[in-house]
Amino acid sequence: MKKRNIKSVALFIITGLIAVGLIAFGVLKILNLNNKFSSENDDIRNQNQNFQINVLNGCGVEDVAFQVTQYLRVKGFDVIDYGDYETTVNQSFIIDHIGKPDVAKSIARELGIDESRIVSSKSSYYNEFTVVIGKDYITLKPFKNKFGDEF
16 A cells, blocks of 8 residues: 555655656746847847947837837847927838948848948937838838738
8 A cells, every 4th residue: 555655655756856847947938938039140249239329210109119129138139218300201111310321221221221221420319310200101121920920
């Protein structure tokens, strides 16, 4: 009888350990899903965390700058502010305030803005890059997924 009880207890402990392991694995897997916009450019993304970005809505559609801000933050960029641009523009563009074209290009690639739409403008702004979202916002990566296209 005692051997049977020892076997039952051992089986119960082993089953419990397996269950705990599976639960821990599941929790870790779920936490990893929070990084759903991860890309192959992790090194570039980590480098970009050192630069401050401002996103401005130049298309006149409500909440576009906020959505791009959220998208860039998930991608690892340091977006410090968002708001409205002084006027509406047809095409989105990026202003490089500090003369770092490689970083500006990585922002452009991440958003789907053509690199020819990067302009340099030395200024005393508190941010180092400004992203102006134009009326072409629907073609940018943060919005393509909403209409069934892939990133």
